[in-house]
Amino acid sequence: MSLMSLGIVRGFVWQIAGTIIGIVFAVAMRLMMGMSPWATEPVWVVAILFGSMGFLIGVGSMTDWFKWMVGIDTPMRHGPPKGKPAWTRYFGVDYNHKVIGIQYTITAIFMLAVGGAFAIIFRTELARSGLQFLNPGQYNTFIGMHGWAAIFAIFIGIGGMANYLVPLMIGAEDMAFPRLNAFAFWINIPAIVWLLASLYHGWDAGWTLYPLLSTRGEPGFQFVFLSVFLLGFSSILGSLNLIATMLMMRPKGMSLFRMPIFCWGVMGASIIQLTATQFIAQSFLMLSFERTLGMPFFNPDGGGSPLLFQHLFWFYSHPAVYVWVLPGLGVISEILPVFARKPLFGYRWIALSSIAIALVGFLVWGHHMFTSGYANSLRAPFMLATLLVAVPTGVKFFSWLGTLWGGKLTFPTPMLFALGAISVFLLGGLSGPPLALVGSDLFLHDSYFVIGHFHATIFGGFVFPFLAALYFWYPKVTGRMYNETLGKLHFWIMTPAFWMMSVGQMSVGVMGMRRRIADYDPMLGGMTSSGLSAVEIGQTVVTISAFLIAFSILLMIYNLLNSAEVGALAGNNPWRSRSPEWQIPSPAPEHSYATPIRVVGEPYDYGLPGSTYVTMATAGDD
Amino acid sequence: MSSATTTAEAYRTQLRMNRMGLWLFFVSEVFLFGGLLATRFYLWGNTRPELDQSIGLIVTSVLLLSSLSMNLSEKGLEHNNRRLFLGGLVFTFVFGLVFLVGVMVFEWGLFPAFYEGHLTPGENVYGAVVFAMTGMHALHVITGLAFIAIVWNLGRKGSYSPERHWGVESCAIYWHFVDVVWIFFYPALYLIGHVAH
Amino acid sequence: MRQSSTDKRHFITVSVLVLIGTAVMFWLLDSALPMPIQASIQAQTVDQVFQWTLIAIAFLFSLVVVFMLYTVIVFRRRRGDTGEGEHFEGNTALEIIWTVVPLLLVVLFGYIGVTTLTDITKAQENEVVVQVEGFQWSWLFTYPTDSGEFTSTELVLPVDQPARMEMSSRDVNHSFWIVEMRVKQDVLPGQTTVLRFTPTIEGDYKLRCAELCGLSHWNMLASVRIVSPEEYDAWLAQQSSQAAAITTASN
Numbered sequence A: 001m002s003l004m005s006l007g008i009v010r011g012f013v014w015q016i017a018g019t020i021i022g023i024v025f026a027v028a029m030r031l032m033m034g035m036s037p038w039a040t041e042p043v044w045v046v047a048i049l050f051g052s053m054g055f056l057i058g059v060g061s062m063t064d065w066f067k068w069m070v071g072i073d074t075p076m077r078h079g080p081p082k083g084k085p086a087w088t089r090y091f092g093v094d095y096n097h098k099v100i101g102i103q104y105t106i107t108a109i110f111m112l113a114v115g116g117a118f119a120i121i122f123r124t125e126l127a128r129s130g131l132q133f134l135n136p137g138q139y140n141t142f143i144g145m146h147g148w149a150a151i152f153a154i155f156i157g158i159g160g161m162a163n164y165l166v167p168l169m170i171g172a173e174d175m176a177f178p179r180l181n182a183f184a185f186w187i188n189i190p191a192i193v194w195l196l197a198s199l200y201h202g203w204d205a206g207w208t209l210y211p212l213l214s215t216r217g218e219p220g221f222q223f224v225f226l227s228v229f230l231l232g233f234s235s236i237l238g239s240l241n242l243i244a245t246m247l248m249m250r251p252k253g254m255s256l257f258r259m260p261i262f263c264w265g266v267m268g269a270s271i272i273q274l275t276a277t278q279f280i281a282q283s284f285l286m287l288s289f290e291r292t293l294g295m296p297f298f299n300p301d302g303g304g305s306p307l308l309f310q311h312l313f314w315f316y317s318h319p320a321v322y323v324w325v326l327p328g329l330g331v332i333s334e335i336l337p338v339f340a341r342k343p344l345f346g347y348r349w350i351a352l353s354s355i356a357i358a359l360v361g362f363l364v365w366g367h368h369m370f371t372s373g374y375a376n377s378l379r380a381p382f383m384l385a386t387l388l389v390a391v392p393t394g395v396k397f398f399s400w401l402g403t404l405w406g407g408k409l410t411f412p413t414p415m416l417f418a419l420g421a422i423s424v425f426l427l428g429g430l431s432g433p434p435l436a437l438v439g440s441d442l443f444l445h446d447s448y449f450v451i452g453h454f455h456a457t458i459f460g461g462f463v464f465p466f467l468a469a470l471y472f473w474y475p476k477v478t479g480r481m482y483n484e485t486l487g488k489l490h491f492w493i494m495t496p497a498f499w500m501m502s503v504g505q506m507s508v509g510v511m512g513m514r515r516r517i518a519d520y521d522p523m524l525g526g527m528t529s530s531g532l533s534a535v536e537i538g539q540t541v542v543t544i545s546a547f548l549i550a551f552s553i554l555l556m557i558y559n560l561l562n563s564a565e566v567g568a569l570a571g572n573n574p575w576r577s578r579s580p581e582w583q584i585p586s587p588a589p590e591h592s593y594a595t596p597i598r599v600v601g602e603p604y605d606y607g608l609p610g611s612t613y614v615t616m617a618t619a620g621d622d
Numbered sequence B: 001m002s003s004a005t006t007t008a009e010a011y012r013t014q015l016r017m018n019r020m021g022l023w024l025f026f027v028s029e030v031f032l033f034g035g036l037l038a039t040r041f042y043l044w045g046n047t048r049p050e051l052d053q054s055i056g057l058i059v060t061s062v063l064l065l066s067s068l069s070m071n072l073s074e075k076g077l078e079h080n081n082r083r084l085f086l087g088g089l090v091f092t093f094v095f096g097l098v099f100l101v102g103v104m105v106f107e108w109g110l111f112p113a114f115y116e117g118h119l120t121p122g123e124n125v126y127g128a129v130v131f132a133m134t135g136m137h138a139l140h141v142i143t144g145l146a147f148i149a150i151v152w153n154l155g156r157k158g159s160y161s162p163e164r165h166w167g168v169e170s171c172a173i174y175w176h177f178v179d180v181v182w183i184f185f186y187p188a189l190y191l192i193g194h195v196a197h
Numbered sequence C: 001m002r003q004s005s006t007d008k009r010h011f012i013t014v015s016v017l018v019l020i021g022t023a024v025m026f027w028l029l030d031s032a033l034p035m036p037i038q039a040s041i042q043a044q045t046v047d048q049v050f051q052w053t054l055i056a057i058a059f060l061f062s063l064v065v066v067f068m069l070y071t072v073i074v075f076r077r078r079r080g081d082t083g084e085g086e087h088f089e090g091n092t093a094l095e096i097i098w099t100v101v102p103l104l105l106v107v108l109f110g111y112i113g114v115t116t117l118t119d120i121t122k123a124q125e126n127e128v129v130v131q132v133e134g135f136q137w138s139w140l141f142t143y144p145t146d147s148g149e150f151t152s153t154e155l156v157l158p159v160d161q162p163a164r165m166e167m168s169s170r171d172v173n174h175s176f177w178i179v180e181m182r183v184k185q186d187v188l189p190g191q192t193t194v195l196r197f198t199p200t201i202e203g204d205y206k207l208r209c210a211e212l213c214g215l216s217h218w219n220m221l222a223s224v225r226i227v228s229p230e231e232y233d234a235w236l237a238q239q240s241s242q243a244a245a246i247t248t249a250s251n
């Protein structure tokens, strides 16, 4: 088997070729227009576009479409590749949603490690005041890289969970548009390549990339703009596919209110991704054009407005934070009933609260801009709308308590992570209102309090549930059990460490520690008798916690890799779940359901004797 | 896309799904163009640049005509009138091309030797926004033209039947959508506000 | 024998635990979040708002976490038990309660938020006006006086007199923040933004740029001195005569 038969290798080769062609093309164009042949930035912009296109063609994600264009039919579904080892299908274009789901998930874990590694590096720098081993330019690049790499991990991780689980949960054979699904996944790979490549030139405006800082300085910015643009493209196509799948492909008897609750979380998230993502794609394109063509959208010298960018950016990026959490909260709602052996309390309320959060989330973007200088009269409505999101979020929390109350709880690793997620997300969510109140936000804005707030919401709403999901569906994916002892160890290291990290960040924030600074005033918060100042103690605690978290995640990676070979066989339904995906063999077969399923009951009727959720029609049965 | 082996039932299911997908795509696109409109109103408020009104009127009318010919073409296919079908596509393509050339040559001044444009993208917000809006729209027109060319070619080879022609249908809806966007862009660029530049 | 989950005794125990939890949580939060000194009138208002939210946070946090831990301990599966949990699917009255009560809380906090906002941003009489200019990576303060104006690289303000900063930037976004005064405001190119505060304690402070503005953002500082009115007048007089001297010299 030659290396070039792996789609991803072909993709990279084509990406390099495309990049080179792009450079040549751009230089030729410049010469033709009578300009000097080389200008780093414009040439790279063209090269990035050509290179990305090259990857998508080379990997084979558009081959079927090209065939359709000239009238060649292709089979609707492809099975596993013939004459190649089974693992190769994970490294090339494959239309099976389970394969794509796993591809997404592995990529997400990789990006989490990349983002985490940046955090580990700059956290080490921050453990003490003074500049140790990073210079401020590197530091600024690293925090932006940390932010975007981690956010990539979130979007891709959500793609992983949604792609693997949604079709299984609604009993569909695959997604509505399998080719589009594969295409949406593969866009992420060139996006990641360009993001990592941006390190070479560097860029120093943080993940928010506010102009006018981002419209001057290093060419590294262009890599980030276009990389995020590609990621956004993937989000839009992926969410379109998910919504169509959930609306059109449910089996007989599964009304929307009988879908497994995770699907509602994905629905809320997808609505946001489908629509709001256009705004970030557009705002980053505008930045790119402002840099290359000098179009002054944001530069006041040409009549533009730096505030416009903030509006466009946050109109997407605030709703986006709910994209990050809604599927995760869905995972929590999915796991609790299984391990409490009780129905999900208030199914409809939980389902609708996801949609409510998604919709109200569109009205609150201004809370990131309380100090930005827009009209004072706008501050109050944004404040009130922001506080309003607490209401549907609260409904989820209280309904979870209702689910646990009176159950017969057991605590394997996924359940521990679900409960941990609740406590962590609660901390993050409750640190939202002090930020939402303009008065206290004028103090807390751009301080580490905000950093503490959003790490807690992100970990509680995405990272913990994502880990819970990894453990929970691991037996379905691999057919084997992970190591329970290591799993519990992971939990018991990570949760206290995360608590220390997040509260530590809030603590130094209140002392006056600003965001995005490589070095800080050691006198913040005053001296203590230990010879360290209060802020340094706080920073050291955060750094130590960061190392503990990283260690525990490495433990998990080891556990998951190792158990795939030595773990005990899991059987079809080790958790005794009612959800359809557990009624079929593990690992799930190529075409999931041998025959169409039919829904005959409520999804979470645990403890109701004789009730079933789905029946598998047998042949001849109508 | 259809394969000869798929049953009528499977085709109908697939068709319903495809329609859903296309409309979801439009929902997304509405936000893209909405964002551009928002940018226009944020930056220009109640003003606008001096654009060539006759060019604007001409290209807009041509684009509307193209929607008409596209509609005729689709009707042609449904009634198995292949001449109308293919001819309609050709007309639509030509109208689309005229629109594109009108915008690029006259509004953008792409060939200054032939016609001087009124604005350049870099001079100020007026130029920037005009180029952003017309540029994004032109990108859609270009993809639409490519789409039409592909459909025409496949239609010529007889790939579509009155019963099965999702390719034609999606192409037509897409083209109408691009037209509708222009119906919003035209007044925003040419009519609303007083001339300030 | 297990009690039924709707037994009153459960709820009495949990309520007591929640109250204890609230107190403990408030104490923990209060000590984990040490506020710097309050050196302005606005700082007092801001800290007041923050304290109120801390109380609410402490209560809501222990409400959820205590309930959760209680279920973890009381409703865990006993060894050898293979049965299912109790069967109930929801309770509309409860759902409405826990929608409406937080809604009321939100309205209350919204009210607090709006009143404090108008409080800390309202214009006052006899404000000291300083033109602030931010640029990569320092600050420049321009004081108007009877004999023209002069600039300074340190910010000097009289104690107990409202101050108004009129700010703009020469290049990219910056943000004006003195921790002890609490309030902050971005400084933008092409636009003037305003920040008001009334210093109440004499002493030396630091103005720090709070918006990432490039390489030396971390080091974009200026010293701030809050002085008695007499000292302020003396400083003004001295600075303006110096400025006048320089202008005449350069003429």
Ligand code: HEA
Residues within 6 Å of the ligand: A208, A321, A322, A324, A325, A367, A368, A386, A387, A389, A390, A391, A393, A394, A395, A397, A425, A426, A428, A429, A430, A432, A433, A435, A436, A437, A441, A444, A445, A446, A450, A453, A454, A457, A458, A461, C060, C064, C102, C103, C105, C106
């Ligand atoms: C996963 C992501 C996520 C989530 C879910 C949230 C949720 C919330 N966020 Fe957060 N936020 C971020 C990620 C997230 N945020 C990020 C990344 C930033 C910084 C971006 C940057 O600048 O880099 C940020 C910044 C940010 C700011 C701007 C801070 C600043 O820069 O000055 C504000 C201000 O209002 C805010 C508020 C809120 C609120 C009110 C919620 C609410 O949705 C929380 C609702 C939940 C609860 C309140 C808890 C449960 C509810 C109950 C128990 C019911 C009863 C409660 C009450 C009545 C209060 N967030």
Ligand code: HEA
Residues within 6 Å of the ligand: A112, A113, A114, A115, A116, A117, A119, A120, A123, A143, A144, A146, A147, A148, A150, A151, A153, A154, A205, A206, A207, A208, A451, A455, A458, A463, A501, A505, A514, A515, A516, A517, A542, A546, A549, A550, A551, A553, A554, A557
């Ligand atoms: C998903 C989102 C996410 C995640 C998971 C994290 C995780 C972490 N974050 Fe991050 N953070 C952000 C999103 C995230 N962050 C964002 C958006 C910003 C704002 C950026 C900006 O201001 O522009 C930010 C900013 C930010 C700051 C502020 C920087 C500044 O303003 O100066 C700090 C400081 O403490 C910090 C710390 C950490 C730490 C210690 C972790 C730890 O939890 C990390 C733990 C480690 C891992 C998760 C990886 C584990 C594995 C390995 C390290 C091994 C690798 C090896 C293999 C290949 C197997 N983050």
Ligand code: CUA
Residues within 6 Å of the ligand: C134, C135, C137, C173, C174, C175, C209, C210, C211, C212, C213, C214, C216, C217, C218, C220
């Ligand atoms: Cu100026 Cu940061």
Ligand SMILES: [Cu+2]
Residues within 6 Å of the ligand: A317, A318, A321, A364, A365, A367, A368
């Ligand atoms: Cu937000």
